[in-house]
Amino acid sequence: MAIGGFVLEGEGQAMSDGLRLPRFSVGVGDRFAHQAKAQLRACMMAGDAGVQVAPVWNKSNREHVILGSEPGATRAAADRAVREMGWTGPYFVDADHIGLKTMARFLEPCDFFTIDVAEEIGRPATARDVDAFAKRHAELVGEVRIPSIAQPFRTDADFVKGVANKFLTAVQTAGLIYRAIAENKGVGRFVAEVSMDETDSPQTPVELLIILAAIADEGIPIQTIAPKFTGRFNKGVDYVGDVAQFAKEFGEDVAAIAFAVERYGLPENLKLSVHSGSDKFSIYRAIHEAVTRSGAGVHLKTAGTTWLEELIGLAEAGGGGLEIAKEVYREAYAHAEELMGPYAAVIDIDRAELPLPQVVDGWTGEQYVAALRHDRANAAYNQSFRQLLHVGFKVAAKMGERYLRALEANEAVVARNVTRNLFERHIRPVFLG
Numbered sequence: 049m050a051i052g053g054f055v056l057e058g059e060g061q062a063m064s065d066g067l068r069l070p071r072f073s074v075g076v077g078d079r080f081a082h083q084a085k086a087q088l089r090a091c092m093m094a095g096d097a098g099v100q101v102a103p104v105w106n107k108s109n110r111e112h113v114i115l116g117s118e119p120g121a122t123r124a125a126a127d128r129a130v131r132e133m134g135w136t137g138p139y140f141v142d143a144d145h146i147g148l149k150t151m152a153r154f155l156e157p158c159d160f161f162t163i164d165v166a167e168e169i170g171r172p173a174t175a176r177d178v179d180a181f182a183k184r185h186a187e188l189v190g191e192v193r194i195p196s197i198a199q200p201f202r203t204d205a206d207f208v209k210g211v212a213n214k215f216l217t218a219v220q221t222a223g224l225i226y227r228a229i230a231e232n233k234g235v236g237r238f239v240a241e242v243s244m245d246e247t248d249s250p251q252t253p254v255e256l257l258i259i260l261a262a263i264a265d266e267g268i269p270i271q272t273i274a275p276k277f278t279g280r281f282n283k284g285v286d287y288v289g290d291v292a293q294f295a296k297e298f299g300e301d302v303a304a305i306a307f308a309v310e311r312y313g314l315p316e317n318l319k320l321s322v323h324s325g326s327d328k329f330s331i332y333r334a335i336h337e338a339v340t341r342s343g344a345g346v347h348l349k350t351a352g353t354t355w356l357e358e359l360i361g362l363a364e365a366g367g368g369g370l371e372i373a374k375e376v377y378r379e380a381y382a383h384a385e386e387l388m389g390p391y392a393a394v395i396d397i398d399r400a401e402l403p404l405p406q407v408v409d410g411w412t413g414e415q416y417v418a419a420l421r422h423d424r425a426n427a428a429y430n431q432s433f434r435q436l437l438h439v440g441f442k443v444a445a446k447m448g449e450r451y452l453r454a455l456e457a458n459e460a461v462v463a464r465n466v467t468r469n470l471f472e473r474h475i476r477p478v479f480l481g
């Protein structure tokens with residue numbers, strides 16, 4: 049039974065027009081499935097402050113593989129937190145960055161699927177498909193006027209065909225994956241996102257518009273799309289790039305989406321999904337201004353930040369908690385190459401900046417926290433230290449029960465950091481301004 053436009057916990061019944069992602073939502077990662085309540089509390093604080101933000105617990109296949117965890121555990125933690133906290137709003141569990149080969153074990157527990165087709169970008173489409181696309185979309189050739197974008201885009205047939213050739217295969221693959229999920233779960237029983245962020249070059253707003261036309265042709269009712277934005281989105285650290293350029297393109301992306309919804313009949317709640325890689329504080333204002341100005345929605349994925357708050361909480365707790373935090377660093381330092389490998393494209397670690405483990409072993413909790421907490425105003429903050437720990441969660445996974453027991457023993461201080469970070473530093477600037 050759906051009430052007030054969303055589905056109640058545990059029932060899994062879609063509304064007649066399908067499961068719907070609200071205007072504002074936040075993708076939170078919970079690597080060890082211990083922070084769902086603390087994260088949910090941040091969404092409750094948003095509600096108290098006057099804005100509804102739906103939590104989406106996302107965990108990628110890559111994370112599950114590194115941790116040896118199962119998507120069902122993410123669902124169980126989310127359901128438990130919702131029950132215990134009495135959350136009555138919508139919430140979702142996201143199969144983040146899945147493809148045909150990896151989707152199977154996500155089908156049952158998840159109701160949000162981030163269909164990752166970045167690898168297919170640039171794989172040439174057939175000439176027939178490209179020509180048919182160009183013929184079908186004469187409106188994309190020439191002067192393309194989009195309400196609220198002052199300067200019309202100027203394109204020609206070659207440009208549109210070039211973009212189609214670059215993206216059609218990816219969109220067709222997304223269609224295959226979408227239909228495979230729909231066959232299993234039922235149409236309208238899940239939220240579909242298409243992600244193209246984990247690729248080398250950003251997509252411009254006009255490219256996004258062409259991609260959306262292709263997605264509509266393919267019949268995928270996406271509610272979120274994650275393009276690659278201009279600038280660097282390294283894991284756990286701030287945005288590196290031209291903030292003004294980002295703001296301009298983000299605003300144009302929002303306008304392109306509104307236009308595509310109208311023109312191509314995509315779901316009216318379609319919105320941008322920002323895969324932040326966590327902590328892109330310097331672009332949060334631009335995002336807030338763009339959605340406020342336009343009335344658009346936004347989905348902010350900021351997953352890895354929570355795992356680092358666990359370490360901050362443990363260090364702050366001192367004693368055995370601090371010892372565990374130091375051990376995580378020691379092991380991460382010893383296995384840096386292996387840990388950095390899968391994330392090579394999204395980290396910039398300066399090895400010379402990494403403190404030696406024997407130095408860290410001598411630190412107080414305050415020193416550890418000062419180096420790790422993302423506070424650029426603090427001279428002791430160390431970006432390389434933070435990034436290495438960001439990708440170092442495998443070390444904690446290897447500790448197994450010992451790490452989990454430390455989280456449980458220090459639950460209050462860890463939860464306080466998780467909630468405060470998520471609410472004050474992410475939810476507030478993006479959704480409340």
Ligand SMILES: [Zn+2]
Nearest residue numbers: 243245246323
């Ligand atoms: Zn992503």
